[in-house]
Amino acid sequence: MNSGDGTAGGNFSYTITARAATGRAHCARIETPHGCIETPNFIFCATHGAIKSATMAHVKDVGAQIILGNTYHLWLQPGYELVAKHGGLHRFVGWDGPMLTDCGGFQIFSLAYGRVVDEIKGKAHRSDFQKSLLKVTEDGALFRSHIDGSQRFMTPEKSIEIQQNLGADLVLTLDECAPTHFSKNETAASMHRSHRWETRSLNYFQEHFDDRQRLYGIVQGGEFEDLRRESIDYINESPFFGQAIGGSLGVDKQQMYDLVDFVMKGLKERPTHFLGIGGLRDILEGVNAGIDTFDCVHPTRIARHACALIAKPEAEYAKEHLNLKNARYREDMNPIDTDCDCYTCKNFTRAYLHHLFKAREGTGGLLLTIHNARFMVRWMQSIREAIKGGRWEVFYKEHCGM
């Protein structure tokens, strides 16, 4: 068995290629056996092994470099054994570029406990998940499949076993996602268990080391700086290839930005992923704090609800998008964005897209998925160019007024 340290060797490497004049914003290259990820970059969510309503050819065509698969969902349906029979998730889903899988913890814990957004909206217990988490012990988490009701036991070892069968380039340790309503004591206990689980994940990963994969640790500690400091120390001292920022990040955006900044100040310079973040402003703050990659279902999800991403003053209600169902676009002869080079913007007016959503044609969701995916690729590209061109501070300030 190899050491699995993965900080060097194999087909993996992490190289900083440019830095902003001030702060921690930077460009880097993450090399994987399936190609390079230029960072800062966005990871598109193929939760069940598909970008809802689009094909992998679309994702490739818009210039996406990396996608994400979901360990929890793929375990329950279709099962990792079937994916392994195909030679792994790359072959199964028809994607030959870099890929990341999450650990499954978010779905098992966070959705069962309720997320910040649910707490704010008074939906602390989501009906479809509330009864899914049966028991959490030191060994792992017993939960019920939301598909067939079968009992499943998730452990750090199981998460890595599944992820090794799925065969993504970048994989994550299993953590417990503590919710925002946890007290400091509860958050600390959860964090300490997460650290023990991460060490067990690492041990299993090293024992079954496959040079085609590298492991990311996950920083926990909720919104408490002293706990985050302790988690940063744990991650820094562990031989992970990369790291991800997980756990509760407070109840508002400013608290999240402050926490990310605090965490990034302490972490060693390794490939760093910000889990579940995809708002344009959030990405800017993350990049400014030194994050490399982001993922979120947001761009592709809102596309299916007629929302087109746009980074201009005309974006409605500072939501960073246009809602094409709005009657104001009924006779709008413009493309979504005259500067965009995507298939949708080159061929169709807002009036046509408005019509498709009125007529409930699925093609509307697909055309906006293409636009939103291309938008995210161009958005990340413009961030990289600003950093490389020594214009980051100007770019950041200009767009944070959005």
Add this chain to the structure above:
Amino acid sequence: MNSGDGTAGGNFSYTITARAATGRAHCARIETPHGCIETPNFIFCATHGAIKSATMAHVKDVGAQIILGNTYHLWLQPGYELVAKHGGLHRFVGWDGPMLTDCGGFQIFSLAYGRVVDEIKGKAHRSDFQKSLLKVTEDGALFRSHIDGSQRFMTPEKSIEIQQNLGADLVLTLDECAPTHFSKNETAASMHRSHRWETRSLNYFQEHFDDRQRLYGIVQGGEFEDLRRESIDYINESPFFGQAIGGSLGVDKQQMYDLVDFVMKGLKERPTHFLGIGGLRDILEGVNAGIDTFDCVHPTRIARHACALIAKPEAEYAKEHLNLKNARYREDMNPIDTDCDCYTCKNFTRAYLHHLFKAREGTGGLLLTIHNARFMVRWMQSIREAIKGGRWEVFYKEHCGM
């Protein structure tokens, strides 16, 4: 004003390029200002100006030559004025190849009266359409929009006006679609009115002649041979560029095949379209009778319900397709069809497609739409090749055993 006869001149022509040794099966080229349609061929339905769940780029990529837009639906949503403002339906929907629009009669009459399939299934009156047709007079049909409840008056002149605004290459006269439950007298009366409406359509078309369009007449007469004979004479004596077979074709497949054969024996050799027909066996019988083009929502509709077209003995229950939701495909490592060269068959297993439908990923419907569209293109191509290669009789017999 030009004569609008359209049997010669302009950018339109109809040329027979090959004939089967016996019978009326043939290959032809229909030239239009937007390119050539090689027949026999299949017309893909872009009812509301989109191929549900796919893009026009997909339709082009699979090799489709012509699509169809729906006058009734586009009139009500988004309105032909908006389409005209875009420069026509080609520009609006992003399709630069040949295009046909139907007259709108089918939606107004047939769906209101109930179709054969509804009658058989005891659903003679469809709830969403039954109250839509308010009054039919010699002048036209008063109906209520199913979208906003507004009253609309469809006349032969209005249908042509809409179709001239939509700007398809090939357009249809307005006819009344008499249902199967009409008596012979009712069918005859309806047919005679259809003929008067077709003449009015033709007059309006000629008065507002646009050299970029040609007009098809529609043969009526229900399942009564003497009425069909009368309608054939009317069509043959009228200066239409092409002709379509409409109206009730009886209550079973054999009656339909016999009627089509009877009608095609009598019609002059002009471009001939078979309205709403898309089953593989039905197409074979139509081609054998001398039909040029077919259209149907079937291939793209069943795709969204997990059904993949296939012309092999393994097709389930002689339905000419596989239902990929079926548990038997759960671990099937084969593509839908090893002989198919489409994106879906070249990249994905049946197991993956089964998984997408289980996980309710819209990508499944898109991937099967791509396959089914490519299948139809290849199916029509193999029919043309059989005719050109002097193998039509063998091909026809071989496949009618399906």
